[in-house]
Structures are given as C-alpha cells and as structure tokens.
Amino acid sequence: MTSPDFQTTLHLNRIFKASRERVFRAWTQADLLEKWFHPVGFHTKVSTLELRVGGAYRLDLTGPNGEHSAFSGNYLEIVPPSRLVFTWVSEATNGEQTLVTLDFIERDGFTEVRLTHDRMADEAMILAHRLGWEACLEQLPTVLGVLP
C-alpha cells in the first residue's frame, strides 16, 4: 500500500518581480483581476468586488468553447499590502466554503506570495466573527462615552 497523504491544507509559494503594492493591487482591483485571473484562452468577468471585511466578490470565467466556472466568497481580512484572507466557494469545493490566505512578503524589489488554501473555512469564519465581535465590544465603552 502507498503511504497515505494526511495533508489537509494546500501551501503554494511563488516569487514575483514586482513590488508588493503592485501584487496586492493585482489581487484586489476588479479591472486588474480581469486581466490575469484566468487560464490561457479564458476570459474573466468580475461582477462583484467589495473590498471590505465581510464584503463579497464574484468572478465568472468563460472558456474558448463557452465553458463556464464561477468563484465567489467574502473577504475576512484585508491588510494592504501584506495580507488578504477570503472564503472561496466554487464547483470544485461542492459549493462548500473553503479558506484562502495570501501573504505578501517583499525582499529587494521581489514579492513572495504565500498562498494557503484550507478546507476548514467554517471554523476560521467562526473565529473571525468572534474576534470581530470582541474588537467591537472593546470599542463600545469608548463609543458610548463611558471611557475617556
């Protein structure tokens, strides 16, 4: 028997010859995403891109023979130009939520992109919501004027 693969998370790194501001913009601006986010011969239409925590995105890819696939999700973390976290739903995920994390690290004019694609999106969502709520609750006394 072959040795089993117990990996549950996909890790992929790549170094690009560009500043991380440029790389971050390429991932977060609709008109720029449409220029590159597709395999050769495909066409990408970004119908929604709300770059805020909780905001939605939707990408529709159309192939040369009319084949179509859609990707969508919500942004969980946006830290320009170093980090982007979003949920990812597609046909290949059976409509289930997965989680994509992008870290952008710049060195000598080159930018390393570290991509993590995790199936455990639900747990991450719960944590993000909880942390979001906790941050809101910490703000509350200030907002209400209870604290200086």
Add this chain to the structure above:
Amino acid sequence: MVKYSSLDTIFSALSDPTRRAILERLAHGEATVTEIAEPFNMTLPAISKHLHILENAGLITREKEGRVHHLYLAPAPLKTAADWLAEYRQFWDEQFDSLAQYLEATEESGDDQP
C-alpha cells in the same frame, strides 16, 4: 462497504492530530481498539469518539471478532482528499503563471497605477 463522505467530512476528520496518529498507526497494519488506545494518554471512550469520527468519514473500517474489534485503514477517502489538493495545486499554479506574465507585461507601462 464503501461509505461515501463529503470532502468536508474527510478533511474535518483529518484535521485532528490524534486522529492522524491513529491513521498513521493503521497504515502499518490492522490493530485492535485496545492496541490503538495504548500509546495515547486517553480514556477508552475518548478514543472511541475519535474512531467513530474516522468511521463516519469512511477512513477506517471495523471488523468484530467476538468482543475484539479489529480496525483497518480505508484509503479511498484519503485519495479523494489528496486528489482535491492536487487539483487545486495545479489551479493556483496556473493562476500564478498568469499573474507573473501580467506583472511582467505591465512592468514598464505602469498601467496598474491607481
């Protein structure tokens, strides 16, 4: 019997280190519940719970011989999970190729400036 599980059930079962250790152990050959429980500092009910999760995900099968339960690794769902990861690895790899081409092509023109 082959039990069909959703990818989420498989990945969720694989996400726990104790359950991965149980699978590692079974990858070397079948074992009884007592043998599985031995190296873990856990009660039998706690181990049982992990085994049920693995059974539900179709990752292990159980054969009863009187009061002794034998456990076996069922590799099919592991292959499903590995295939999913491989497919997405290729998908993101191609997207990275495309991004590299785009960044190179726009380097001079700077048409992505805000």
